[in-house]
Amino acid sequence: MQLKDRKMPQGGGGRSVAFSGKKKKEQLRARKERKINIPNPKYNNSEVEEAEKAENSYISVVTDALEAIRGPGHLDEVEELNLQPRAQQNSSSKRYNLKFKKDKDEEKERLKTFHYAKLDTICGSDMEVEINDFYPPGLNFPTRPAWRKNMSKKELDHQENRYFRLFCDKLDKDFAHQDLSLYELNLETWRQLWRVMEMADILLIIVDARYVACQFPPYLYEELSEKRNKNIILVMNKCDLIPPELVLAWEKYLMCHFPSLLLVPFSSLEGVRKKRGLMRMAAESSLRLVEACQKLVGGKVNLDSWRNKIEEERDITFDEECEVQENIVEEPDTSPLEHQRFNDGILTIGTIGHPNVGKSSLINALMGKKVVSVSRTPGHTKHFQTIFLTPKVKLCDCPGLVFPSKVSKPMQVLHGSYPIAQYRDPISAVHYMASRINVPQILKLQHPEKGTAIEWTPYFISEAWAKKRGFFLKSKGGRPDTSRGANELLRLCLNGHRSLIMYIAPPGFHENIHCFENDEKLKDIILIQGIKKDNAIEELEELQEGQLILQDNSEESDDEDQDMASEAPCRNPFELLMDDE
Structure with missing residues (x-):
């Protein structure tokens, strides 16, 4: 087949001469320049030139402003997470990816020192924290800058971009000498938060009960x-x-610290799974939330239909692997909005929270059936979505947001703000976890260095678990895959499986625990948790006998491994957490 554009240079005697890739690129560039310079008879050249000049002037101003704010090389310091495969990529999927600041080389080297570091036991009162430990005074989050109704889309976009860059620059400068955590750097995601804050009559701030102090920013409450x-x-x-x-x-x-706050304990799924895939929605938790909303709304909106819907479906089980119903997704319009309370007689509820706190599971429980897909991957909910729980109750959900704080990166990994699969040094996070819970004893691990007095280190724990699970590297002489072992240990802790349950407590909890054991409200909390005492005792006995620990089985299939990782968590075996005290 003859090529029209590619004319091969000929040497003497008609012999072909090599045509390099560099020369081909120059040829293509010349063709593009010729096409650009060809006048289009459909348009007036002077009008086109003026429009291009105005557009280029605007772009130049915006670019100069952004570069002045972020400094040279700023974009190189940001990494995008949860990228989709190329076949699934589109403008919307890439628009809302998690964005964090990249780790510096010296930080990566520092984390590697934890691989063989001695485990310092931290338990009891050492696990008690204040919220201000993670959110010191002066810390804040970006809010939508002032706007006018007659602002064009470009003006609004330019103003918000400039404000956001200035905010990030100031935050990094003010806390330059402190260990500021990774926080969301995607402006599109913050815009969705602004939209929810403007639309909602009631805002649900959702936190993981294990890490309340890490995920409840006081500045969000104040705002x-x-x-x-x-x-x-x-x-x-x-x-x-x-x-x-x-x-x-x-x-x-x-x-005591936030007097106008209403608190609702919630368990998204009730009861221990009897058969594979079957769960029952958490009616008790949902009804408590309905009562809290009714208390705030008063008689302005009737929530009886919502309450009746939950009561009717409280005993219905669903298949966790069933096909998810179609979501009601709004076009991603994040432009400013003036709030109208109970607009059209409808209560609008907004959800705010860090990634992986269980917002999608909570929505399914409130709806009484599975309406949104659930994933353990941070950032699974990519866009703003509106779901009508009843004709009078509308729920607005937005992606999880990592707020600025001083939460350490290993802790962000363990409570799900940072994707475990994309964490490049999982063994350092195992150090953080194993210092707080006795992983070798709970999982009955055998030390890789038999017959020696070597103590447990994060690397040895990861290696022992990799051997127990049959994770080996074929390309490296069959050595244990310690990274994969560490990765799975972190997932088990994140999902609350196999008694690898880590949590933090408020000040004075362990000293005054007897007061809470005799509190009249304790029975209500147990009812919401959906835990029966007899079942908890039986599971604890099974755990102590080793029946819930994975046995070595090299013939297990990948499907069986996946099923093991997705089992329901053990309920209330907290005595094991006190072994080191």
Whole structure:
């Protein structure tokens, strides 16, 4: 086949001469320049030139402003996470990817020192923290800058971009000498948060009950409650993974520091799974949330239909692997909006929270059936979506957001803000976890260095688990795949499986635990958790006998491994967490 554009240079005697790739690129560039210079008879050349000049001037101003704010090479410091395969990539999927600041080389080297570091036991009162430990004074989050109704889309975009860059620059400068955590650097995601804050009558701040102090920014409470006069409900999701006494302790602590806050313990799924895939929605938790909303709304909106819907479907089980119903997704319009309370007689509820706190599971529980897909991957919910729970109750959900804080990166990995699969040094996070829970004893691990007095280190724990699970590197002489072993240990802790349950407590919890054990509200918390005492005792006995620990089996298939990793968590075996005390 003859090529029209590619004319091969000929040497003497008609012989072909090599035509390099560099010369081909120059040829293609010349063709593009010729096409650009060809005048288009459909348009007036002077009008086109003026339009191009105005557009180029605007782009130049914006570019100069951004470069002045972010400094040279700023974009190289940001990494995008949860990227989709090329076949699935589109403008919307890439638009809302998680964006964090890249780790510096010296930080990567520092984390490697934890691989063989001695494990310092941290338990009991050492696990008690104040919220201000993670959110010191002066820390804040970006809010939508002032806007006018007659602003064009370009003007608004330019203003928000400039404000966001200035905010990030100031935050990094003010906390340059402190260990500031990774936080969301994607402006599109913050815009969706602004939209939800403007639309909602009631805002649900959803936190993982194990890490309340890490995921409840005081500056968010001040912005919503004091400056915007919004009604707030703090939802302690996954409360079935912590002792009921701890739920009461956090409730007392939060009511003392945030008086206008309503707190609702929540367990998205009730009961232990009897058969593979079958779950029952958490009716008790959902009804408590309905009551809290009714208390804030008063008689302005009738929520009886929502309450009746949950009560009718409380005993219905669903298949966790069933096909998800179609979501009601809005076009991603994040332009400013003036709030109208109970617009058209409809209660609008907005959800705010870090990634992986269980917002999608909570929505399914409130709806009474599975309406949104659920994933353990941070950033799974990519866009703003509106779901009508009833004709009078509308719920607005936006992607999880990592707020600025001083939460350490290993802790961000363990509570799901940073994707475990994309964490390049999982063994360093195992050090953080194993210092707080006795992983070798709980999982009955055998030390790789038999017959020696070598102590447990994060590397040895990861290696021992890799051997137990049959994770080996074929390309490296069959050595244990320690990275994969560490990765799975982190996932088990994140999902609350196999008693690898880590949590933090408010000040004075362990000293005053007897007061919470005798509290009258304890029975209500146990009812919400969906835990029966007899079942908890039986599972604890099974765990101590080793029946819930994976046995070595080299013939296990990949499907069986996946099923093991997705089993329901053990309920209330908290005595094992006190082994080191």
